[in-house]
Amino acid sequence: MATVHEIDTGGHAPALEARNLSVFYGEKQAVKDVSLVIPAHQVVALIGPSGCGKSTLLRCFNRMNDLVIGARIEGEVLFHGQNLYDSDVDPVEVRRRIGMVFQKPNPFPKSVYENAAFGPRIQGFKGDLDDLVEESLRAAALWDEVSDRLSESAYTLSGGQQQRLCIARTLAVKPEIVLMDEPASALDPIATQKIEDLIWELKERYTIVIVTHNMQQAARISDYAAFLYMGELIEYGPTDTIFTNPKEERTESYVTGRFG
Amino acid sequence: MKERAIGWALFACAGLSTLVTAGIVCILLRETLGFFSEVSIVEYLTGTEWTPQFGEKHFGVLPLAAGSLLIATGAAIVAVPIGLLTAIYMSEYARHRTRSVLKPTLELLAGVPTVVYGYFALTFITPLIRQFFPETDIFNAASAAVVVGIMIIPTVSSLSEDALRAVPQALREGAFGLGATKLEVSLRVVVPAALSGIVASFILAISRAVGETMAVSIAAGNLAQLTANPLKSIQTMTAYVVQVSLGDTPQGTIVYQTLFAVAFTLFLITLAMNILSQWVMRRFREVYE
Ligand SMILES: Nc1ncnc2c1ncn2[C@@H]1O[C@H](COP(=O)(O)OP(=O)(O)OP(=O)(O)O)[C@@H](O)[C@H]1O
């Protein structure tokens, strides 16, 4: 049942395209033959009940599943016409261009500055690192709060600040796409609000794919939404349509909170 | 009723070992005090000659301390890099299958009787060193240091591995997500995050090297001289204790008491190192909480 979800990308070039993507953990199939197009400079939300394969799908987009022992991927993910899973593609390079922010803030046990500088440093960044760190922290709407404590441990920051630091750290590498796996689920409403505002600003420069459990959040911040259920992509389209006028009954009952 | 009896029996066992430890420390302390009523602490700590068994007696512990230091340093030079790299390999690189073979094999190293290490040093390492440095003494610090180093590799590798594995997977993923290679993740994120645990393993291993007795008695010689040259014969504190214990030194003599003074010094050094490693270890618990 290979449903290719051709959607109107509103003139946006595709940033990523999954073709007949399946993921297996041992015997268990977590993602089933998913095909979708992620338009550039848009926010795409992956929604669906717990365990439906949102994280697994997201992690396919920058080959993070390579790190999971026993995970096997079939199908293609096209990025600038190149299949990310071709044997000559270096996953390290992929992850530099497609960054990831995780559910729980995971700053390194280093200073705020060193966290933001980590990516550029390992890439042998030659320019003015101070500038890049400031730029990244500003882009993550964190600079004003931490500019006078750059040398303090990242663990002295609040959870919300830590998460924005993780976003800054990702932006410092200058990726084209930012993948976010429930980036606000461990945060309080105010911190969540800040992250949402930030995502809105970031889409100017980046393509964002975000997993979220929170329907209001998905409705607020995303341009497109993909509903997954038991590993299958049930429906994909503009967020408005998904939330107000879905074609599938399962989508409707999920977004209206009747299950999941 | 039966439960209570068992409880008491267990308490008695625990109590007994505590009592024995306390008893040992008491005896050590008493004889040590006896020793220091005849020899000044200053002479003991600063004297550069150790000749209690000679006609002209000197009681400077420095030659013995230097001997122990030489062995510990040499052993650390061997064990720290090998142990740490092994730990990194096992924690970050090895497949489950490889690790399940490698780990018990390494632990076997710790199970080899130390006397075997001593003869291994004497009959294999020393001739090897002599190929490069023919003037090396038959009994020399270097060969003993090498085998003691091999002996403490499991301490370093196993405790460091525990520390590395305790680093949350989320930190590794964060680094991979920024386009770090496996080596960069290991060396720039995981090792620094586990650093206190790793340092604690070094300290514990070195304290074992200081306390090691049999291999150094056999291979390093029994010549208490103050030297930094590892190709020379030396005597460590532990080797001195063995040497005197094996002789027929009459109880109550000053030579007999040196035994306790040296043993007590050794006890304090290893105790300090153990406390230090505990302290370092505790600090590291807080790092990524
Ligand atoms: N490392 C793994 N090994 C085996 N099975 C896994 C692994 N990771 C996920 N799974 C399984 O794959 C399925 C999809 O998991 P995934 O984490 O992608 O779901 P999710 O939609 O992100 O759920 P949640 O909303 O709870 O985060 C689940 O059934 C899960 O149990």
Ligand SMILES: [Mg+2]
């Ligand atoms: Mg998930």
